[in-house]
Amino acid sequence: MDVKIVILIVVAVLVLLVTVGLAVVNFSAVEMFSKYKQTEKYPTQITPVMFANLISKLFFNNMVIIKFNKKLFSDSFSSNGTLVLCEQYANSNNLAGLSICAHELGHAFQFKNQKTKMKKYCKKVNFCKVISKFIIPLIILSCILLIFDKLFFSIVIFAVCFVIFVFAMAIKISTIKIEKEASEIALDLLKKYGELTENEIKKSKLFLNSAKLTYVADLLKSMLKWTGLTK
Numbered sequence: 001m002d003v004k005i006v007i008l009i010v011v012a013v014l015v016l017l018v019t020v021g022l023a024v025v026n027f028s029a030v031e032m033f034s035k036y037k038q039t040e041k042y043p044t045q046i047t048p049v050m051f052a053n054l055i056s057k058l059f060f061n062n063m064v065i066i067k068f069n070k071k072l073f074s075d076s077f078s079s080n081g082t083l084v085l086c087e088q089y090a091n092s093n094n095l096a097g098l099s100i101c102a103h104e105l106g107h108a109f110q111f112k113n114q115k116t117k118m119k120k121y122c123k124k125v126n127f128c129k130v131i132s133k134f135i136i137p138l139i140i141l142s143c144i145l146l147i148f149d150k151l152f153f154s155i156v157i158f159a160v161c162f163v164i165f166v167f168a169m170a171i172k173i174s175t176i177k178i179e180k181e182a183s184e185i186a187l188d189l190l191k192k193y194g195e196l197t198e199n200e201i202k203k204s205k206l207f208l209n210s211a212k213l214t215y216v217a218d219l220l221k222s223m224l225k226w227t228g229l230t231k
Contacts, residue, residue: 007146007158011139018136021220028217032073035210039096039203040089045195047091048101052083054193055105064108066090075100077107079119095196099204102190103211106182121174128171135161135168172216179215183208 046054049066056064060081068087069075076084083104089097111118138161145154187205190196196204 004146004151007142007154010158011143014139024213025217025221028213032211032214035207036073036096039099039207040094042095042200042203044093044095044098044200046098047093048085048097049090051098051101051194052085052105055108055189058193060108060112064105073100075104077104077111079111079122081108081111083108095200095204096207098194099186099190099207102186102194102204103179103182103208105189106185107178109185110178110182118178121178124171125175128168131164132168135164138164172220175215175218176212179212183211 052064052066053062056062063081065080065082067082067084068090069084070087072086072088074084074086078084083101085101085104086097089100107118138157142154142157142161145151145157186208187201190204191201194201
């Protein structure tokens with residue numbers, strides 16, 4: 001088979017993958033919000049801020065710094081000990097906000113107990129977000145070179161794109177593992193310190209499980225932001 005035809009077929013496959021990726025990015029956001037609204041209906045005895053302060057006192061010598069963000073689902077935990085919570089539910093007594101807070105505190109334990117692993121992971125994610133932005137421009141450049149019969153350079157550039165894509169997928173797998181572990185820690189914290197019933201624990205677990213797809217979507221979003229079609 002002609003090399004040009006092979007390259008065009010691969011490009012077509014990549015276009016299909018981009019389409020699927022956009023579907024995952026946009027669907028996961030809708031699904032996440034739906035689960036959030038369902039879980040939000042369950043009242044709790046403790047707010048996310050109260051819960052975070054309790055865990056900080058018990059395990060982190062009150063060193064966890066709590067900050068707030070107006071954007072929904074903007075919650076995060078950084079290696080410097082800063083916990084960012086969405087102010088919409090940070091001081092609300094609902095299960096969804098508490099579950100999100102517990103998940104981020106799960107990351108706090110990861111940074112505490114697996115410092116080297118988490119630092120390496122964060123560096124890889126940041127690096128991946130930067131280089132992933134070049135995938136589509138490089139593919140376009142590869143096609144242009146192919147049109148002008150610059151076959152060798154076209155293949156080299158396309159190979160670079162493939163390597164970046166494989167690296168991004170590897171990071172995606174790592175992300176899923178990291179986030180899954182954080183959710184497991186979160187559920188354990190909620191069972192011991194969240195003052196929740198067994199039914200509420202089950203609802204929290206369902207909510208956290210629904211977030212798994214968003215971890216993949218977050219990476220895909222950084223790769224596909226150029227399309228202007230990501231939410």
